Amino acid sequence: MAAENQTPPVLEARALGKTLGGNRVLDAVSLALPKGCVKVLIGPSGAGKSTLLQCLNFLIPPDSGSILLEGREVNARSRRELCSLRQQVGMIFQDFNLFDHLSAMENVRVALMKVKGMSKLDAGELALAELSRVGLLDKAALYPANLSGGQKQRVAIARALAMDPKVMLLDEPTSALDPELIGEVLAVIRDLAQNGMTMIIATHQISFSASLADEFLFMEKGRVIESGSPAELLRRDSGSRTLAFCAKISELSGEAGEAGLAAGLGESVRAGVSVGAAGLGAESPV
Amino acid sequence: MDFSLAYTATREALPYMLGGVIWTVGLICGAMLLGLALGVPLAVLHVYGPWPARRAVSIYVWLFRGIPILVQMYIFYFGLLAWLSTLPLLSGLGLDSPFVAAVLVLGLTSSAYQSQIFRGAIQSLPAGQLKAARAMGMTDAQAIRSIILPQALRLSIPAWSNEYSILLKDSALAFTIGVVEIMARMRAIASTTHEPVSMTFLAGIIFFALTWVGVKALSLLENRVRIAGYTRQGAA
Amino acid sequence: MSTTYLEFLRAELVPGLMEGLWTSIAVIVPSAALGVLIGLFAGVLRVYGPRPVRQFTEAYVSLFRGTPLVVQVFFWYFALPYISIGGHSIVLDAIPASILAFGLCSGAYQSEYIRGGLLSIKRGQIRAALALGMTTRQAVQSVVLPQAFRRALPGCGNELIYLIKYSSLASIITVNELTGTATTIAKNTWRNIEVFCTLGVYYLVLVTLATWLLHLLEDSLSVPGFERHKS
Numbered sequence: 001m002a003a004e005n006q007t008p009p010v011l012e013a014r015a016l017g018k019t020l021g022g023n024r025v026l027d028a029v030s031l032a033l034p035k036g037c038v039k040v041l042i043g044p045s046g047a048g049k050s051t052l053l054q055c056l057n058f059l060i061p062p063d064s065g066s067i068l069l070e071g072r073e074v075n076a077r078s079r080r081e082l083c084s085l086r087q088q089v090g091m092i093f094q095d096f097n098l099f100d101h102l103s104a105m106e107n108v109r110v111a112l113m114k115v116k117g118m119s120k121l122d123a124g125e126l127a128l129a130e131l132s133r134v135g136l137l138d139k140a141a142l143y144p145a146n147l148s149g150g151q152k153q154r155v156a157i158a159r160a161l162a163m164d165p166k167v168m169l170l171d172e173p174t175s176a177l178d179p180e181l182i183g184e185v186l187a188v189i190r191d192l193a194q195n196g197m198t199m200i201i202a203t204h205q206i207s208f209s210a211s212l213a214d215e216f217l218f219m220e221k222g223r224v225i226e227s228g229s230p231a232e233l234l235r236r237d238s239g240s241r242t243l244a245f246c247a248k249i250s251e252l253s254g255e256a257g258e259a260g261l262a263a264g265l266g267e268s269v270r271a272g273v274s275v276g277a278a279g280l281g282a283e284s285p286v
Numbered sequence: 287m288d289f290s291l292a293y294t295a296t297r298e299a300l301p302y303m304l305g306g307v308i309w310t311v312g313l314i315c316g317a318m319l320l321g322l323a324l325g326v327p328l329a330v331l332h333v334y335g336p337w338p339a340r341r342a343v344s345i346y347v348w349l350f351r352g353i354p355i356l357v358q359m360y361i362f363y364f365g366l367l368a369w370l371s372t373l374p375l376l377s378g379l380g381l382d383s384p385f386v387a388a389v390l391v392l393g394l395t396s397s398a399y400q401s402q403i404f405r406g407a408i409q410s411l412p413a414g415q416l417k418a419a420r421a422m423g424m425t426d427a428q429a430i431r432s433i434i435l436p437q438a439l440r441l442s443i444p445a446w447s448n449e450y451s452i453l454l455k456d457s458a459l460a461f462t463i464g465v466v467e468i469m470a471r472m473r474a475i476a477s478t479t480h481e482p483v484s485m486t487f488l489a490g491i492i493f494f495a496l497t498w499v500g501v502k503a504l505s506l507l508e509n510r511v512r513i514a515g516y517t518r519q520g521a522a
Numbered sequence: 523m524s525t526t527y528l529e530f531l532r533a534e535l536v537p538g539l540m541e542g543l544w545t546s547i548a549v550i551v552p553s554a555a556l557g558v559l560i561g562l563f564a565g566v567l568r569v570y571g572p573r574p575v576r577q578f579t580e581a582y583v584s585l586f587r588g589t590p591l592v593v594q595v596f597f598w599y600f601a602l603p604y605i606s607i608g609g610h611s612i613v614l615d616a617i618p619a620s621i622l623a624f625g626l627c628s629g630a631y632q633s634e635y636i637r638g639g640l641l642s643i644k645r646g647q648i649r650a651a652l653a654l655g656m657t658t659r660q661a662v663q664s665v666v667l668p669q670a671f672r673r674a675l676p677g678c679g680n681e682l683i684y685l686i687k688y689s690s691l692a693s694i695i696t697v698n699e700l701t702g703t704a705t706t707i708a709k710n711t712w713r714n715i716e717v718f719c720t721l722g723v724y725y726l727v728l729v730t731l732a733t734w735l736l737h738l739l740e741d742s743l744s745v746p747g748f749e750r751h752k753s
Binding site (some may be wrong): 352361489 | 585587588589590591592595596597600601604605687688690691692694701705708714715718719721722723726727729730
């Protein structure tokens, strides 16, 4: 806590507002991501999670408010500052958005060459290193059309990591995946968190995120209405909106009942880990 | 350019030019029907036929798609049909008429294109359709006629409207062998009135209107035969 | 018929058509280049242009796609000289008039394929490129265009094939290309079937050759997910 006061957060949003088609999608949302912390955004679809994440790197320009990178406000009108912000903030999309005409390796390499100005050779070397970090060295030459969803998302993660970002924004990274492919992606994300990557994740994977989040942010109608540590919010008697929401989606996905969630956080942590391991082991051949 | 002169000329030319519409529409209707009548069996042969038949259809398609309409008009009208109509058995059948030659050329070419449209539609149907029909004891011919084709033809209507507008434009080439359709009349009037500008515009507008009417009619047809929720799956 | 077909072919037909072939190529190549260029501009403008520009290009495309090419050819060659602005009018020779007509018409069709190629690219592709810190220009250059080009190539190639065939219309306005030459030979010799069928073979060869070259190009650019649809 003391350190947090001295060094500014890696990324900070102050009173972000966004109106789309007359809807208040973001209503003065503020949040700070201190170095090494993992925050998880949960909430019903349409709550503004995705908009919030995309406002953080100006993929969607916010109507009001400001973004600070390491304590310095980003001037969104300067193209150079915008590009430099986006270089330092990695983003993972729900539907991967791999460049369809490039192989896995080229996907990782292209921005290194274009944005960072690295030589083809250096960029290629780094790309392969990043791919091996997510366990996909043997798929480097394959094109997105020949990769499974889980593999695509891991390539996307490698692509973002190669830029050496200070913080990662993950927008429902597993929502577009078949259930059996979720584990391999979660395992990579867990690995990132354990290596101290600063992250904010929008996800519906409750037990997984409870096991690695420092803070849960519950969003509804464009606002963060609850925040706190997962243990706090998911306590059986907390009476929080977060608990009610999590219980509902856990029930639907058959993860665990309300009681199980509340009582056995430790258990769900283990469950999350084992899902990850199982997913990796059962990696599907193309 | 004197606009009042152009206006008078255009107004006087209009009835004569519109008289050409009958010929143009005749050409298109003849060609589309011939194209349909030949295109469907060609497509079925191309998909389900034995390999020599498939090969033959490929060659047919290659020939008619590879030779320009204009050249085909010359081959048929000045060449083949002129020769055929000199044979005693075939004389008096009207084979030497430019209209017949033009309908044949446009229709045969269209059949080559239409067979490709139908083939794509047939191949886009799930394989289960034919299997299910066979499982009910239908012969292949029955299955194709009553299960496959009704679906494939529905799926082909959008491509048809494209085929129609291509035919319409190609039909303007019939003037080269003497069919008195719109283009032929436009040329004649343009040279007698010395108003080629207004005449080309007039012809352009008539063709434009015919395109619009035909495309509208086909989209009406598409709506009439539509079955709720039945569309082509994916991009075929 | 005094001479056999083969003698006729060797002595008259091939030499005559050879000359016509060169004229055909001299019409086709510039028309194709003009068509691709116009198509590229019009296609990009139809997708990314401001509203009035978009409407203007849409109007251009529907005008040139909605009327027969032969009417357009006729317009540029016979009608254009009648349009005088301030006492000046433009008179085009037959070959430039054909090139202009073919290029403008082909451009309208080409723009359809370019537009389709651009529209087929999912928005997420640009978004991901921007998220990596690319500028819009870099994103367009290294992500949008390579994909759009591959998607548009089959259609654009098809249009080139059409152009080869429709170049025969130049004969209508007196250009002595393949078809024009053939018509002259047919008139002089009265050997219609032989002349026009041979002419057909010339076009078949041209079209088949062009198709084959385009497939080679497509295959050399092919990556999984962007394969040529075999037909």
